[in-house]
Amino acid sequence: MEQTKFLLDENEMPKAWYNIQADLPKPLPPVIHPVTGQPIGPQDLAVLFPMELIKQEVSQERYIEIPEPVLDVYKLYRPSPLMRARRLEKALDTPAQIYFKYEGVSPVGSHKLNTSIAQAYYNKLAGTQRIATETGAGQWGTALAFACNIFGMECKVYMVKISFEQKPYRRILMETYGAKVVASPSTDTHAGAAALDDDPQCTGSLGLAISEAVEDAATHQPGTKYSLGSVLNHVLMHQTIIGLEAQKQFEKAGVEPDILIGCVGGGSNFGGFALPFVREKIINQKKTRLIAVEPTAAPSLTKGEYAYDYGDTAKLAPIVKMFTLGSSFIPPSIHAGGLRYHGMAPIISALYDQGYIEAVALQQNAVFAAGVQFARAEGILPAPESAHAIRVAIDEALRCKERGEKKVIAFNLSGHGHFDLGGYDAYFRRQLPDYEYPQAEVAKAVAQLPKVNVPA
Numbered sequence: 419m420e421q422t423k424f425l426l427d428e429n430e431m432p433k434a435w436y437n438i439q440a441d442l443p444k445p446l447p448p449v450i451h452p453v454t455g456q457p458i459g460p461q462d463l464a465v466l467f468p469m470e471l472i473k474q475e476v477s478q479e480r481y482i483e484i485p486e487p488v489l490d491v492y493k494l495y496r497p498s499p500l501m502r503a504r505r506l507e508k509a510l511d512t513p514a515q516i517y518f519k520y521e522g523v524s525p526v527g528s529h530k531l532n533t534s535i536a537q538a539y540y541n542k543l544a545g546t547q548r549i550a551t552e553t554g555a556g557q558w559g560t561a562l563a564f565a566c567n568i569f570g571m572e573c574k575v576y577m578v579k580i581s582f583e584q585k586p587y588r589r590i591l592m593e594t595y596g597a598k599v600v601a602s603p604s605t606d607t608h609a610g611a612a613a614l615d616d617d618p619q620c621t622g623s624l625g626l627a628i629s630e631a632v633e634d635a636a637t638h639q640p641g642t643k644y645s646l647g648s649v650l651n652h653v654l655m656h657q658t659i660i661g662l663e664a665q666k667q668f669e670k671a672g673v674e675p676d677i678l679i680g681c682v683g684g685g686s687n688f689g690g691f692a693l694p695f696v697r698e699k700i701i702n703q704k705k706t707r708l709i710a711v712e713p714t715a716a717p718s719l720t721k722g723e724y725a726y727d728y729g730d731t732a733k734l735a736p737i738v739k740m741f742t743l744g745s746s747f748i749p750p751s752i753h754a755g756g757l758r759y760h761g762m763a764p765i766i767s768a769l770y771d772q773g774y775i776e777a778v779a780l781q782q783n784a785v786f787a788a789g790v791q792f793a794r795a796e797g798i799l800p801a802p803e804s805a806h807a808i809r810v811a812i813d814e815a816l817r818c819k820e821r822g823e824k825k826v827i828a829f830n831l832s833g834h835g836h837f838d839l840g841g842y843d844a845y846f847r848r849q850l851p852d853y854e855y856p857q858a859e860v861a862k863a864v865a866q867l868p869k870v871n872v873p874a
């Protein structure tokens with residue numbers, strides 16, 4: 419019988435995360451303090467994060483042990499399956515093999531739980547009583563709400579207003595786990611109130627919601643910390659459990675992937691899947707193609723500038739070197755996916771700059787078409803974010819068909835789309851316009867990037 423699922427036992431779950439900082443050909447550029455303009459030190463970050471996470475952020479250790487209590491919660495859904503999409507292969511009539519790692523089996527529906535559990539655990543150890551965060555489409559807020567509940571801490575979520583209004587079910591799920599959720603911009607913070615003064619109809623952005631959550635943490639001392647669901651080095655590291663499991667599963671399947679694909683918002687899902695394979699490229703000169711997929715509505719890698727920029731709109735968060743569209747970026751509200759951050763993780767940015775990974779940007783109608791095709795073949799309704807990766811997997815499989823190539827194509831299915839049915843409905847009703855973020859807007863924002871002096 420042909421095998422479809424490649425599974426690991428609970429005791430085969432990796433016991434350490436992989437930290438690519440140990441293997442990067444060049445160290446990451448320093449992180450800059452938003453007020454002093456000088457490289458930031460651990461103490462500057464201590465108001466926002468527990469020291470264990472700050473240490474992980476700058477660690478050069480190749481592997482960092484996963485604490486037992488974190489492994490214990492991971493067991494609710496890990497190891498996640500690696501699946502062969504045989505029915506999709508058949509529907510496409512391709513000689514390629516298509517595999518996907520399925521993170522939608524997590525109880526909150528996406529990969530985001532891999533880091534929220536770890537972050538909540540280290541916060542609890544450090545005595546944190548309350549965590550403030552932002553969420554875009556709601557996946558991250560849901561994951562942190564559940565993790566805080568598990569470790570007995572309060573959770574306050576600033577949810578980008580457009581999603582708060584369009585996705586009430588995500589808010590309700592966060593409230594089910596015990597979180598307090600407000601629409602951002604809110605009047606709970608100075609940053610939110612100022613944005614509402616400027617524009618009472620403001621639909622919000624991730625950059626602005628980050629400003630609110632950072633301000634909340636900084637002004638509720640002691641006891642409150644801030645938590646970010648992507649972008650940072652330690653977040654990508656927690657997600658590497660995806661790629662580490664996948665490596666074992668490919669071994670069981672007896673194949674080596676030629677192409678690995680993941681969608682990118684802040685970069686944690688793609689990084690989590692791809693970084694262990696990037697190591698194989700750096701150390702063992704493997705030729706695997708690694709493709710990051712972003713929306714044309716928020717094309718930080720394909721249209722942004724590799725430069726120092728603020729992590730948030732109100733310029734409270736640290737300044738990092740990354741591909742960016744400018745921290746004033748407000749995404750178009752007609753875009754249905756959650757991949758709408760103005761910047762890209764410094765690790766992913768550096769790897770793209772150095773040619774280890776590729777990037778493509780897609781229009782949303784082509785993405786939803788791929789999501790529907792996948793759902794009809796495999797039964798799983800993908801999150802619109804994940805459908806970006808599926809579009810590229812399908813296109814690569816069709817290219818294999820044209821050329822008669824038997825490549826092994828794999829993508830990370832970062833979450834299910836059960837709370838994104840509104841987006842699918844709009845697609846079926848032809849109400850989703852395609853949208854390309856204008857280069858002129860990028861040029862305008864780039865002209866306002868902070869001036870930072872760091873030694874080359």
Ligand SMILES: Cc1ncc(COP(=O)(O)O)c(C=O)c1O
Nearest residue numbers: 557648683684685686687832833
């Ligand atoms: C299902 C899903 N996949 C991917 C992403 C992209 O985020 P990141 O690039 O940080 O993984 C998100 C963001 O919320 C998401 O909800």
